[in-house]
Amino acid sequence: MRERATGRRRAVAAAVVALALVLSLASCSAGGPPSIVGKQTLRIGVKADQPGLGLRLPDGKFAGFDVDVALYIAAKLGVRPDHVTFVPVTSATRETALENGSVDMVIATYSITPERETKVAFGGPYYVAHQDTMVRAGDTAIRSVHDLGGKRLCAVAGSNSWKRVTQELSIAAVLVPAASYSACVAMLLDGRVDAVSTDDLILAGFAARAGPAVRIVNAPFSYERYGIGIRKGDLSGCEAVNRAVSQMYLDGTAAALLQKWFGSTRLQLDTYVPQFEGCQ
Amino acid sequence: MTGPVSDSGGSTLKVLAATTPPPSRELHGRWPAARFRRLGLQTTPGRIRALAAVVVLAIAGFYIVANIAVGNVRDGLRVIGHDAGPQVLATGDLYFALSDMDSQVASILLTGREYSAGTGQQALNRYGQDRARADRAALQAAELSAGDPTDQAAVRSILDGLGQYERLASQAMVLDAQANHPAGPPPRNVIAVYRQATDLMTLELLPPAYNLTLEGGATVREAYVAKRSAVLSGRLWVALAGLAVFAALAGLQFFIAARSRRRLNPALAVATLGLLLLTVSAVRLLSDQAAHLQAAKTSGFDSILTMSRARAISNSLHADESRFLLDPGRADMYELAYLDKSQTVLYVASGNLGEYYTKLSAAIKAYRANPRAVRFLGFYGDEARADPGPAVDAVLSRFLQLQTDDQRIRQLMGAGHDRQAALLFTDRTAGSPGYDFDQYDQAVVSLIAGHRGTFDQMIRAGDRELGRSVFVSWSVLLALAAVGAAVLVAVGVRARLVEYR
Numbered sequence: 001m002r003e004r005a006t007g008r009r010r011a012v013a014a015a016v017v018a019l020a021l022v023l024s025l026a027s028c029s030a031g032g033p034p035s036i037v038g039k040q041t042l043r044i045g046v047k048a049d050q051p052g053l054g055l056r057l058p059d060g061k062f063a064g065f066d067v068d069v070a071l072y073i074a075a076k077l078g079v080r081p082d083h084v085t086f087v088p089v090t091s092a093t094r095e096t097a098l099e100n101g102s103v104d105m106v107i108a109t110y111s112i113t114p115e116r117e118t119k120v121a122f123g124g125p126y127y128v129a130h131q132d133t134m135v136r137a138g139d140t141a142i143r144s145v146h147d148l149g150g151k152r153l154c155a156v157a158g159s160n161s162w163k164r165v166t167q168e169l170s171i172a173a174v175l176v177p178a179a180s181y182s183a184c185v186a187m188l189l190d191g192r193v194d195a196v197s198t199d200d201l202i203l204a205g206f207a208a209r210a211g212p213a214v215r216i217v218n219a220p221f222s223y224e225r226y227g228i229g230i231r232k233g234d235l236s237g238c239e240a241v242n243r244a245v246s247q248m249y250l251d252g253t254a255a256a257l258l259q260k261w262f263g264s265t266r267l268q269l270d271t272y273v274p275q276f277e278g279c280q
Numbered sequence: 281m282t283g284p285v286s287d288s289g290g291s292t293l294k295v296l297a298a299t300t301p302p303p304s305r306e307l308h309g310r311w312p313a314a315r316f317r318r319l320g321l322q323t324t325p326g327r328i329r330a331l332a333a334v335v336v337l338a339i340a341g342f343y344i345v346a347n348i349a350v351g352n353v354r355d356g357l358r359v360i361g362h363d364a365g366p367q368v369l370a371t372g373d374l375y376f377a378l379s380d381m382d383s384q385v386a387s388i389l390l391t392g393r394e395y396s397a398g399t400g401q402q403a404l405n406r407y408g409q410d411r412a413r414a415d416r417a418a419l420q421a422a423e424l425s426a427g428d429p430t431d432q433a434a435v436r437s438i439l440d441g442l443g444q445y446e447r448l449a450s451q452a453m454v455l456d457a458q459a460n461h462p463a464g465p466p467p468r469n470v471i472a473v474y475r476q477a478t479d480l481m482t483l484e485l486l487p488p489a490y491n492l493t494l495e496g497g498a499t500v501r502e503a504y505v506a507k508r509s510a511v512l513s514g515r516l517w518v519a520l521a522g523l524a525v526f527a528a529l530a531g532l533q534f535f536i537a538a539r540s541r542r543r544l545n546p547a548l549a550v551a552t553l554g555l556l557l558l559t560v561s562a563v564r565l566l567s568d569q570a571a572h573l574q575a576a577k578t579s580g581f582d583s584i585l586t587m588s589r590a591r592a593i594s595n596s597l598h599a600d601e602s603r604f605l606l607d608p609g610r611a612d613m614y615e616l617a618y619l620d621k622s623q624t625v626l627y628v629a630s631g632n633l634g635e636y637y638t639k640l641s642a643a644i645k646a647y648r649a650n651p652r653a654v655r656f657l658g659f660y661g662d663e664a665r666a667d668p669g670p671a672v673d674a675v676l677s678r679f680l681q682l683q684t685d686d687q688r689i690r691q692l693m694g695a696g697h698d699r700q701a702a703l704l705f706t707d708r709t710a711g712s713p714g715y716d717f718d719q720y721d722q723a724v725v726s727l728i729a730g731h732r733g734t735f736d737q738m739i740r741a742g743d744r745e746l747g748r749s750v751f752v753s754w755s756v757l758l759a760l761a762a763v764g765a766a767v768l769v770a771v772g773v774r775a776r777l778v779e780y781r
Contacts, residue, residue, distance in 0.1 A: 114623035118657060130613070145612065167631035168616055221612035223620070239498040246491065250430065275487035278494045278589060280662070 036104050036230060036237040041083040044070045045103035045229075048088035049182040052205030052261045053109055062086040065201070065261040069126055070107045072253055073228065076244035090180055092158030095119045098229050105241075106229035109202055111160050112277050121234060122227030123241030125274045126248070127258075129199040130220030131164055134207065136188060137215045142195060144219040148173040151194040154184035161198040164222055181206065189213055199224045204265040218266075227277060238279035249273035324539050325780040331532040332773040336766050338528040339555070342521040343762035346562050349514025350754050353569045353746055356507030360573065361739030363424060364499035365581055367431075369732070370420040371492040372588035374438070377414035378489060379595040381407055382481045385449045386602035387714075389474060390702040392461040402708060407449075414442065421492060431495065434488040441485045448477035463706070464605075464698035471607050478603060482596075490592055497585040504577045508570055515566035522559025525765075526552065532769070536776050547772030551765045558761050565745060565754065572742040580735025583667055587728045590625050590659035594679075594724065597621035598717055601686055605693065605702055618686075626679060627658035637687050644680050648673070663727075671727045678720035685713035 036042065046066050047054035053064040067086065074084045087103050094110055097103045098120050109129075112122045135142045142148065145165060153173035155162040159181075165171050176193045178184045184196045185206045196203070203216050228241050248254045255271040262269055321327055359365075384407040391403070418439050425431035452473040459467045466474075529552045536545055597618050604614035619633050628639040643656045647664065651673075654664045660679070664672050692701035708714035747753050752760070 114620065114627045114658065115629065118627070163631065164616065168619060168633075169612060170632055170634075222616045223613065235501065239502075242491075242494065242498070246430065250433070270483055272484050273487060273491065275490045276494055279498065 034231075035234045036077060037240050039077070039079065039104065041085065042074050042077070042079045042105060043085045043087050043103045044074065045087050045089035045094060045097050045106040045108055046070060047090070047108045049180050050109065050202055050205055051209055053201060054107075055205075056088060062088075064205075065127075065257055066107045066109065068257050068260075069248070070105070072248055072257075073105075073107070073241060073244045076247060077240060090158065091156050092179075094158065094229060098231055101231075104230070108229075109199060110227055110229050111199070111224040112227035113160055116160075116229075117277075119232065120229045121232045121238050121279065122229060122277050123238045123279070124228045124245050124276060125225035126228060126245045126254070127201070127226045128270065128274050129201045129224040129226060131161055131198060131222040131224055132200045132203055132220045133195050133197040133217045134185075134188065134203045134214050135195050135217060136191075137213055139194065139215070143217055145169060145197065145221050146171060148195055148197065150174065152176050152192070154178050154181075154187060154193040154196045156181055156184060156198075159198065160224075165197055169221070185210060185214070200267055201262065204262060204267055208265065225274065225277070235279050242276050242279070245276070246273055323780075325777050328532070328536060328539075328773055328776060331528070331535055332769055335525070335528040335532050335769050338521070338525040339762050339765050339769075342518070342525050342555070342559075343758055345514070345517045345521040346758050347755065349511060349518055349562070349566055350746070350758065352507050352510040352514055353566065353573075353742070356503060356511065356569075356573050357739060357742045357746065359503035359507070360500050360576060360581065361735075361742065364496045364503065365576075365584075365735065365739070367421065367424045367496035368493050368500070368581075368585055368588055369728075370417050370424060371489055371496065372592060372728075374414060374417035374421055375486060375489040375493065375592040376595055377410045377417055378438075378442070378481065378485050379592070379599055381410040381414065381445075381449070382478055383595070383599045383602050384410065385452065385474070385477065386599065386606050387706045388453055389456045389466050389470060390463060390602065390606055391706050392456065392459070392463050392466060392702075394463040394703065403706070411442075411446070418442075425492070431492060434492055438485050438488055441480060445477055445480050445485060448473060448480065452477055462699055463702040465608055465702075466606070471609070474606065475610075478599075486596065490589075493585070493588055493592065500577070500581055500585075504573060508573050508577075511566050511570045511573070515563055515570070518559065518562050518566065522555065522562070525555050525559070529555070529769075532773070536773075540776060540779070545772045545776070547768045547775070551768035551772070554761065554768075555765055558758075562754075562758075568745060569742055572738045572745075576735050576738035576742070579667075580731050580738060583663060583731040584728055584735060586659050586662055586666075587724060587731070590663075591721065591724045591728070593621050593624050593659070594682075594720070597625070598682075601689070602705065605689070605698075605705055615690075622683065623658065625658050626656050626660040626676075628656050633687075633690070637683055640683055641680060644676050647676065667731075671723075671730055674723040675720070675727055678716065678723045681716045682713075682720050685716050689713060 046062055046064070048056040048062070050064065054062060054066045055064050056062055070086070071081050071084060075081070087097070089097050089103065089106060089108050091108075094106050094108060095116065098106055106120075107126075110116075110122075112125055116122075131145075133142065133145055133148070142151065146169075148165060149172045151173055153162060153165060153175055155175040155177050157177065157179060162173075162175060166173055166175060173195075176187065178187060178193075181196065181198060181202055184193065184198075187193045188196050189210065196206075200216070200220060207214055207216055228245075230237050230241065249272065254273075255269075258269045258271065321330055384403045387403040388407070395401070418435055422432060422435045425435060452470055455473060456466050456470045459470055461467060465471070529548060533545060533548050533552070536548070537543055600614045600618040600621065604611050604618065607614070615633065619636060622633075622636060622640075623630075626640065626643075628636065628643050630636040630639045640656075646653055646655055651664070651668045654661055654668075656664075660672070660676060664676070689701050689705050692698075692704065705713055708718070
């Protein structure tokens with residue numbers, strides 16, 4: 001009888017296991033790429049050389065508006081600050097870093113463009129900046145982007161800014177390649193380029209450092225919608241990021257962070273939640 | 281030690297009872313004989329009672345499982361069909377009305393004193409209609425967002441900002457009338473006030489409206505994923521629970537038949553048949569409802585969302601065209617925004633607007649030659665791949681026409697003919713750019729309406745089937761069937777138990 005009872009118990013156990021298997025198979029039908037939702041740790045790509053936005057400090061820590069936004073969004077996704085790892089990215093490496101999975105998210109003055117959307121997905125934008133131009137203080141000939149014809153313009157690999165000038169606006173500037181905007185500013189100061197044209201937030205950070213040696217022409221000519229890059233196809237991640245950005249504006253954090261990092265500049269700061277790109 | 285067994289049926293229970301382990305095992309409490317005695321399981325009536333209790337428990341289990349599954353269907357239909365789905369449509373209308381208000385103000389300012397062309401009055405009328413539409417859509421969006429404080433705050437902020445926008449817009453129009461300028465960009469003081477108005481519109485009013493549309497889309501997607509899989513696994517549970525009820529009833533029936541001369545217990549037979557029928561139709565209902573949800577989402581809602589977004593972005597790129605003509609100081613900004621938005625709607629790789637016109641025309645030509653070769657991305661790329669047909673073809677043709685008109689207008693501006701460009705843009709007679717834009721918008725609207733038809737049909741079918749199984753709703757039917765089956769079991773068992781008294 002004992003054998004019989006254990007046999008039956010085994011049969012019941014087997015039936016329960018089989019049922020559980022069937023049910024778990026039924027509920028796992030919704031597949032897709034791994035999402036940033038539910039992760040315990042996050043690797044977030046930020047710039048390492050842009051003061052005010054993403055800058056690596058001598059102690060190895062990162063600081064800036066993008067870094068603070070990243071920490072806020074991570075917190076809304078349930079990831080504690082000490083579980084966030086910042087990974088330096090450049091304009092040229094952002095798509096690859098997302099595609100090969102070396103970062104989960106990119107928050108690095110990353111403008112949403114239709115071309116980039118063919119490779120990665122964007123949450124946000126979390127801010128809309130405007131492209132402007134920086135020249136040496138003594139240079140009064142350049143007063144708008146249209147005065148860049150024939151001038152030497154810094155072209156950062158992977159950046160969209162120089163394309164706006166030479167391709168989209170068809171202005172015949174002479175492109176001088178560079179690896180980063182910090183390199184561009186150095187080249188502007190030592191005369192290797194005549195102008196650096198990129199987002200006003202980026203220029204403001206460098207101008208604050210370079211002091212009276214440079215001048216921002218203050219003739220903005222584009223909308224640069226800073227997106228939060230995530231892997232293509234992560235719909236729930238994209239939706240969660242958008243909700244976090246909405247919250248950031250609603251609870252006043254966005255206004256406080258903009259004030260903290262750009263309050264001392266002459267930039268007009270918009271504190272309304274931007275129109276999202278939408279998740280697809 | 282075993283109690284008297286009233287018959288010689290070789291049931292498992294009897295074997296168990298006959299070979300009850302020694303008392304030492306009773307201390308461990310596994311199947312103790314004393315417990316059997318307390319339950320009365322050693323007698324036939326006791327066993328019948330116990331089996332009947334198992335049947336009733338199985339029926340209760342079936343009821344709970346089926347009720348949860350039907351509840352998931354109801355929730356899915358409510359969120360997708362009655363809350364978030366309509367929210368997407370209402371906020372889409374709101375965006376259109378708001379964006380078109382700003383376009384009309386720009387048209388009025390561009391027309392200047394050449395108002396007599398009739399275009400000015402038309403634009404003013406349309407501005408008023410847009411305003412009324414915006415109010416209606418905002419009201420509807422507010423009703424639909426009841427219970428969601430974040431969404432409600434967004435609708436409220438739009439309505440608050442709208443009053444301020446109207447004040448700035450009328451101020452700009454008054455200044456413009458005083459300036460008495462020919463068609464083309466108005467004087468600086470007018471532009472300065474218009475900039476305030478249009479910035480308010482594009483920074484504070486339009487983004488929350490668009491984000492509400494997106495949020496509605498996200499809610500639908502989440503509800504769909506969760507509810508559809510819940511309905512499908514619910515279907516499995518219902519089938520298993522139905523099977524368990526059937527097995528328990530068959531067991532009871534078999535036991536009674538074996539102990540009495542009667543082959544069939546009519547009450548139990550009716551209960552068995554009824555529950556079998558109920559299980560089969562519940563499984564069918566859940567399959568059908570999962571299919572309705574899927575069709576409503578993939579053939580209706582997904583396209584409604586994509587096309588509502590395409591319509592919103594198209595309106596805003598059209599407004600950028602008018603701002604480009606109106607405000608030369610920001611011409612670059614508005615032209616680049618126009619290109620970005622055009623690319624969002626229909627993407628072909630191109631460095632600038634000139635290249636975009638060419639590549640767009642080639643891509644649409646190739647598509648017409650072979651509709652299966654969709655060589656473009658963006659909203660229309662998605663739509664052309666998901667649901668090709670004459671409705672999409674019409675939208676694509678008219679989008680191309682819109683871009684051709686835009687090219688003409690920008691060429692005039694580039695050649696310094698500001699006045700002609702402004703007159704061309706504000707013209708709404710047949711064949712003019714304004715007319716072409718309205719035709720384009722109409723094509724988008726009818727494409728949305730087509731998908732809306734599918735969506736509404738699926739949701740209605742779901743509601744109907746859920747609301748009326750045979751004569752009553754499914755929730756009522758399940759409750760009635762469960763109680764009825766339990767009563768039948770009690771009646772059937774009682775008739776047998778009486779014989780043992």
